[in-house]
Amino acid sequence: xxxxxxxxxxxxxxxxxxxxxxxxxxxxxxxxxxxxxxxxxxxxxxxxxxxxxxxxxxxxxxxxxxxxxxxxxxxxxxxxxxxxxxxxxxxxxxxxxxxxxxxxxxxxxxxxxxxxxxxxxxxxxxxxxxxxxxxxxxxxxxxxxxxxxxxxxxxxxxxxxxxxxxxxxxxxxxxxxxxxxxxxxxxxxxxxxxxxxxxxxxxxxxxxxxxxxxxxxxxxxxxxxxxxxxxxxxxxxxxxxxxxxxxxxxxxxxxxxxxxxxxxxxxxxxxxxxxxxxxxxxxxxxxxxxxxxxxxxxxxxxx
Numbered sequence: 576x577x578x579x580x581x582x583x584x585x586x587x588x589x590x591x592x593x594x595x596x597x598x599x600x601x602x603x604x605x606x607x608x609x610x611x612x613x614x615x616x617x618x619x620x621x622x623x624x625x626x627x628x629x630x631x632x633x634x635x636x637x638x639x640x641x642x643x644x645x646x647x648x649x650x651x652x653x654x655x656x657x658x659x660x661x662x663x664x665x666x667x668x669x670x671x672x673x674x675x676x677x678x679x680x681x682x683x684x685x686x687x688x689x690x691x692x693x694x695x696x697x698x699x700x701x702x703x704x705x706x707x708x709x710x711x712x713x714x715x716x717x718x719x720x721x722x723x724x725x726x727x728x729x730x731x732x733x734x735x736x737x738x739x740x741x742x743x744x745x746x747x748x749x750x751x752x753x754x755x756x757x758x759x760x761x762x763x764x765x766x767x768x769x770x771x772x773x774x775x776x777x778x779x780x781x782x783x784x785x786x787x788x789x790x791x792x793x794x795x796x797x798x799x800x801x802x803x804x805x806x807x808x809x810x811x812x813x814x815x816x817x818x819x820x821x822x823x824x825x826x827x828x829x830x831x832x833x834x835x836x837x838x839x840x841x842x843x844x845x846x847x848x849x850x851x852x853x854x855x856x857x858x859x860x861x862x863x864x865x866x867x868x869x870x871x872x873x874x875x876x877x878x
Contacts, residue, residue: 578861579868580854582616584835585760585813587697587735589616589671592830592869593854596817596840597622597675597700597739598647603661604668606843610851612670616836620657622675622702625686627653632783639772642791643841646784649677649705654690662694673737675700681721681728688732698735701725701759704766716741716766719753726757735760737815742797743769748808761813763838764801768794790841795819799832806833806874821849823856830869831876 580591594616600606602620612618630650637644652660654676665672674696676687684701691699703715703725715721722738729736738754740747742765751762767788772781780786798818805814816834820826821842829837842849857869866872 576862576865576867578858579870580858582836582869582873583813584698584737584815585735587760589836590614591616591854592834592836593826593850593857594673594815594836594838595619595843595850596838597702599840599843602652602657604664604670606847606850607664607668609847612665612668614854615670615850617671617673617697618665619673619700619838620661620675621651622649622677622700622705623651623654623657623687624649624677624683625654625690627651627656634781634783637772637774637781637787639770639789642789642793643844644770644772644782644787644789645767646782646787648784649702654687658690658694662696666695672696673698673700675702675739676729677702677705678725679705681724684725685728685731688729691732691734696734698737698760699729699732700737700739700763701729702739702766704739704741714741714743716750717744717746719746719750722750723753723757726754726759730758737761737763737813739763739766740801741766742794742801742818747801748804751805751809751812755809755812761815761835762805762809763815763817764805764834765794765798765818768797790818792819792821795825795828799828802829802832802834803876807877820853823853823858823860826853826857827860827872830872831874833874833877835873
């Protein structure tokens with residue numbers, strides 16, 4: 576049986592449904608020695624602002640059982656440096672690229688979006704799960720109006736906009752709707768869950784920033800629910816699922832919940848070949864169940 580692994584997120588056609596997740600595969604072709612980047616749906620870069628940003632005080636990463644806790648703080652070289660120093664290597668590999676941006680204010684998102692214009696990338700992931708200095712609330716993604724304002728500002732990129740939302744709010748579906756009405760081309764569900772770990776020997780928080788974001792296998796049910804509920808609310812909205820995916824079966828579950836594509840993140844730290852391994856696992860599941868097209872799995876859990 577031949578398999579059709581192609582899918583699409585809105586108008587963006589992808590060779591496969593498996594992408595890397597922002598913040599887990601660097602800025603360029605760091606994973607190229609582990610697999611063919613052209614076989615992945617896309618490489619999603621670490622989030623970038625218009626400026627160079629040092630991030631949070633160390634330690635920035637801690638383990639908690641099988642999970643990871645991080646408070647890296649969106650460290651990065653800025654869009655201009657990324658386009659000059661990192662993007663050419665991805666282009667040379669033939670990778671499809673999704674850029675990711677962040678900002679502390681709506682104006683900074685607009686600036687980052689403008690800086691991405693003309694980069695030749697497939698889409699722009701807008702990471703609204705970061706601090707909002709204008710309203711002093713915890714995140715843009717915890718407010719429907721703030722999320723909509725960021726989306727409208729990011730239209731400056733003249734690219735398809737995928738908005739990455741936070742699971743740390745009971746209003747996720749309402750906020751997703753606001754993002755779509757403001758012009759988002761797709762939803763990325765979800766970012767990390769807020770958490771804390773304690774260093775027992777130091778008798779203090781493990782991370783230099785105090786709390787951080789929890790990722791890993793335990794957040795898969797959280798991400799599945801977010802995808803399922805948003806697919807139920809927005810039948811035709813493009814959705815990318817992310818959170819806790821570590822196997823082909825996890826990928827199948829995410830597709831069945833309603834995701835058009837999925838991103839692999841924390842699994843890559845333990846196994847840099849994880850995106851390709853998960854893609855092969857998805858193919859094996861399709862073979863065992865006589866499913867020829869990956870698109871036939873999308874949303875089937877809704878009946």
